[in-house]
Every structure is written in C-alpha cells, then in structure tokens.
Amino acid sequence: MKLTVTDGEFGVRPPVTKPHPGFLHEVGEERFKKLVYDHYDLIEKSDISFLFPVHDEEDFAEAKKHAFDFLIQISGGPRYFEQTRGEPRMVGRHAPFRIDEQGRKVWLTLYAGLLESLVDEGISEEYIQSFWDYLDIFSMWLVNTKS
Numbered sequence: 001m002k003l004t005v006t007d008g009e010f011g012v013r014p015p016v017t018k019p020h021p022g023f024l025h026e027v028g029e030e031r032f033k034k035l036v037y038d039h040y041d042l043i044e045k046s047d048i049s050f051l052f053p054v055h056d057e058e059d060f061a062e063a064k065k066h067a068f069d070f071l072i073q074i075s076g077g078p079r080y081f082e083q084t085r086g087e088p089r090m091v092g093r094h095a096p097f098r099i100d101e102q103g104r105k106v107w108l109t110l111y112a113g114l115l116e117s118l119v120d121e122g123i124s125e126e127y128i129q130s131f132w133d134y135l136d137i138f139s140m141w142l143v144n145t146k147s
C-alpha cells in the first residue's frame with residue numbers, strides 16, 4: 001500500500017476509477033462516517049481551514065454531512081447525496097472556492113494518516129489503496145486555481 005500524492009498538472013483531468021465496493025463493505029457505514037468526519041476535524045485545524053465554514057457550527061456540520069453523503073455514494077453505498085443534494089456536479093460545487101495544488105495536497109495528506117490507521121483495524125490494504133487512488137485522482141479535477 002502506498003498512499004502518496006500524485007503531482008497534478010493544472011487543467012489535466014485524468015480518468016477516475018470509483019473506490020472498490022469492498023472498501024465500504026469491510027469498513028461499514030458507521031466507520032466510514034467517522035473517517036469522513038475525522039477528516040473534517042483535521043481540516044478545521046489545518047492551513048486550508050479558511051476555505052471551509054469553520055466559524056459556523058451548523059454550516060460546518062452540514063459540510064461534513066454532504067461530504068459523507070457523497071463519498072459513501074461514490075463508494076457504492078446508499079445514494080444519500082442524490083437524495084438530498086441532487087446531481088454530483090463536484091467541479092461546479094467547488095468552483096466558488098480557491099483550490100490550488102497546494103491546498104489539494106494538504107486536503108489529501110489529512111486523509112493519508114486516517115486511512116493508514118485502518119490497516120490496524122483489519123481493513124484490506126488493496127481496498128484502502130483503491131479509496132486513496134480515487135481521492136488522489138479525482139481531487140485533481142477540483143483544482144481550479146494556479147498555485
């Protein structure tokens with residue numbers, strides 16, 4: 001397993017493979033939710049916190065929920081995002097925020113540590129890798145600002 005951040009090139013959007021459904025199957029919905037929520041808790045203390053609604057508890061809780069709803073759906077789970085937010089439109093939904101390669105790296109690196117700890121919980125490394133690879137590549141699509 002190698003959770004390394006691939007260098008993105010501005011404007012290049014490589015093809016994306018969804019996470020293997022085995023990841024969600026092994027992790028389970030509750031642990032999956034904790035993963036996404038823990039990521040947001042790390043964001044709150046990070047250099048990219050300014051992008052997020054960290055000063056409004058309700059808005060921040062909503063942001064966490066939306067991220068969870070989307071990621072569980074893309075991982076083959078319940079279609080919560082579709083039910084509450086509609087079409088994914090991830091590029092458009094990120095457009096109002098200044099996301100550069102540096103911010104992408106911070107965002108991803110916060111996930112790397114959290115995913116590493118799933119190994120000790122018995123989650124298959126190939127599934128963790130597949131979830132990581134999805135984040136690594138798809139996050140390139142959301143970079144909308146040159147560093």
Ligand code: HEM
Pocket residue numbers: 048051052053059062063066067068070071085090093094097099100103104107108134135136138139142
């Ligand atoms: C694979 C990568 C990513 C995925 C799947 C993802 C997913 C999401 C989702 C589902 C939302 C909620 C959209 C909505 O319902 O309106 C969201 C919001 C957001 N994301 Fe991402 N994101 C990713 C990467 C990033 C990166 C790299 C950054 C910045 C460095 C970022 C910054 C934000 C911000 C600022 C919001 C808005 C929060 C708010 O005010 O509600 N995202 N993201």
